[in-house]
Amino acid sequence: MSVRSRLHIAMVAPPWFEVPPRAYGGIEAVLNDLVRALTKLGHQVTLIGAGRSGTPARFLATYPKPPSDRLGEAMPEVVHAASANRLLADLDVDVVHDHSLAGPLTAAGRSVPTVVTVHGPAHGEMGEYYRLLGDSVGLVSISTAQRLLAPDLTWAGTVHNAIDVTTFPFKERKEGYTLFLGRFSPDKGAHLAIDAARAAGRRILLAGKLIEPAEHEYFDSHIRPRLGEDAVYVGEADGAAKRRLLADARCLLFPIQWEEPFGMVMIEAMACGTPVVALRRGSVPEVVRPGVTGVVCDRPDELPAAIEAAGSLTPADCRAHVNRHFDAISMARGYEKIYERLAGDRRPTPVAA
Incomplete structure (x- = not known):
């Protein structure tokens, strides 16, 4: 029997949506x-976020309601960080795990280590931000591709994002449509998804976030003119609708136009037994197993043939791949190792595994 440390982890969420999101x-x-996975492993978790929480963790709110309608503004982030910092001052924790943007600015003022997951780009202006934080935080990348773009940052490790696979329905028999699911941004390439599906003679359904002005501008300029009987926008899907769409789709189209550090929708699709057709950018080669769980293309003009090829892949292989590599418990154990290394000097009470 192995012995681990029982840790008290303060988890700081971004302020924009509740946990779990609706x-x-x-x-x-x-x-x-x-x-949920850390709790199953025996750790105590205090979650700091906005609105209400649906997790088993103790929850402390910075906003009674998430300021989702102000997404992209600076002040909600700053107020959230200041409020979280005050709440953290009253907690006896072993490690702070911060997922917000402004929150890491307060890390230098506390005695316990702060782990920061870099959910977005680690290069350019964001890279400079993380660079200026120095050794006040331990950064965690969500893919090797992300880390390689900024190898000089204070990386504490790499942990792939993951999901509770049991919450995603597996379906062997698929319907004929293809699916785009994600933010409506040029970076996500929804316009390329429509063009590829149309060239392959396949209907495409599009679902995703359409809130910010830039998203509306892109949608009106590049998506709306392409819509028709074979290309249908179905709105922003909630958790249940997302799972139905993913489980029934012939394949998920992921024609990203930037170095995406991860891409949750890829593993969500594969958990449903749905293969991924993607362009070779960012973490795609780390997540998709070509010829088994999807088809990885180098150019947009390869996508239509890839859509047809995806139909020959085995749904059970997609599900097994996610179970093996992207299950939530594996993610929690990855973070657990980082927490224990950084918080080692506090020597918390052992707990049998």
Whole structure:
């Protein structure tokens, strides 16, 4: 029997959506599964966020209601960080795990280590931000591809995002449509998904976040003119609708136009037995197993043939791949090792595994 340390972990969520999210909220979905998995491993978790929590963790709110309608503004992030910092001052924890943007700025003022998961880009202006934080935080990358773009940062480790696979329905028999699921941003390439599906003679359904002005601008300029009987926007899918769409789809289209550090929708699709057709950017080669769980293309003009090829892949292989590599307990154990290493000097009470 192995012996682990029972840790008290303060988990700081971003302020924009509840945990778990009601609809869009990739970080919040990860946090929900991470909190639940850490609790199963015997750790105490205190979650700091906005609105209400649906996790087993003790919950402390910075906002009574998430300021989702102000997404993209600076002040909600700053107020959230200041409020979280005050709440943290009254907690006796072994480690703080911060998933917010402004929160890490307060890390230098506390005695316990702060782990920061880099959910977005680690290069460019964001890279400079993390660089300036120095050794006040231990950064965790969510893919090797993300880490390689900024190898000089204070990385404490790499932990792939993951899901509770049991919450995703597996379906062997698929319907004929293809699916795009994600933010409506040029980076996500929804326009390429429509073009590829149309060239393959396949109907495509599109679902995802359409809130911020830039998203509406992109949608109106590049998506709306492409819609028709074979390309249908179905709105922003909540958790149940998302799972139905993913389980029934012939394949998920993921034609990203940037170095995406992870891409939760890929593992969500594969958990449903649905293969992924993607462009070779960011973490895609780490997540998709070509010829087994999807097809990885180098150019957009390869996507239509890939859509047809995806139909020959075995749904059970997709599900098994996620169970093996992207299950929430594996993610929690990855973070557990980082917590214990950084909080080692506090020597918490052992607990049998």
